[in-house]
Amino acid sequence: MGIFSKFVAKLKGQSTADPLDWKVLEEELLAADIGPTLTAEIIKSAQSLKGDDALASLTNILKSHLSTKSRELSVASDVRAILVVGVNGTGKTTSVAKLANLIHSFNSSVMLAAADTFRAAAVNQLQTWGERIGVPVISGKDGAEPASVAFDAAIAAKEAAVKFLIIDTAGRLHNKNDLMAELGKIRRVIEKTLPISEVLLVIDATTGQNGIAQAKIFAEAVDVTGLIVTKLDGSARGGIALAIESALDIPIKFIGTGEGERDFAPFDPERYLNGLVND
């Protein structure tokens, strides 16, 4: 069901929305995780809505809050390194595998780097994914430094002349300075061999407004070029995508909608807005 269903139902067939309707819209926006700031902005613009085209106007208002930056994976050089970062449990490793699977399905070559060396299980998890989707995974010895795995993987990717190297990193709290500094280090060692064309931040849609705070800190530390918003399947509160784009102007490039490798797609803004307003 669309997040504006009650409001839209009231708006249809009316020439103007009465004050009660704004309250309904406000409640719906907040319940959808659009957040207080953006909710206030949207209500302000929506108050000029009139009559039959109100629905289309509302869609346009929402659209004006989405990023206009490209959502394509950037093409920077022969071998492209994609660094995947985010807080614990957001879906980084799964998204790395899903993205590799998508690239692989277009017959483009891809390699993975298991630079989450804090837990042996994390390396195993990526290796299992690699076997399942038929993509090679570079990992280090037990207790290896994340940066050294990333360094070795960059060399391996260059030698194998694959098109993409995707680097999985350990989950980190966005307020832990040393872990954020380590991300910078991983970035620098990769750049000794390969340019990094993307830094994708993985945000769990079910974490709500906290996702905006996470995105801000990560963007300051590592120059995030795009977002992957996961777990949109389990969340009726998909408004977080709009809230983050509006607050940071970082484009969502992919969305995760389940645990399987195919539950993943490039973010389609038209479809997303349609889902918010009409479904």
Ligand SMILES: Nc1nc2c(ncn2[C@@H]2O[C@H](COP(=O)(O)OP(=O)(O)OP(=O)(O)O)[C@@H](O)[C@H]2O)c(=O)[nH]1
């Ligand atoms: N429903 C749903 N579950 C997801 C999605 N993406 C990931 N998950 C699940 O979320 C859990 C955590 O996923 P991981 O990929 O291990 O997350 P992570 O960010 O790598 O976790 P850490 O490495 O521990 O920080 C797993 O159970 C995944 O199956 C999604 O789009 N939808």
Ligand SMILES: [Mg+2]
């Ligand atoms: Mg992981």
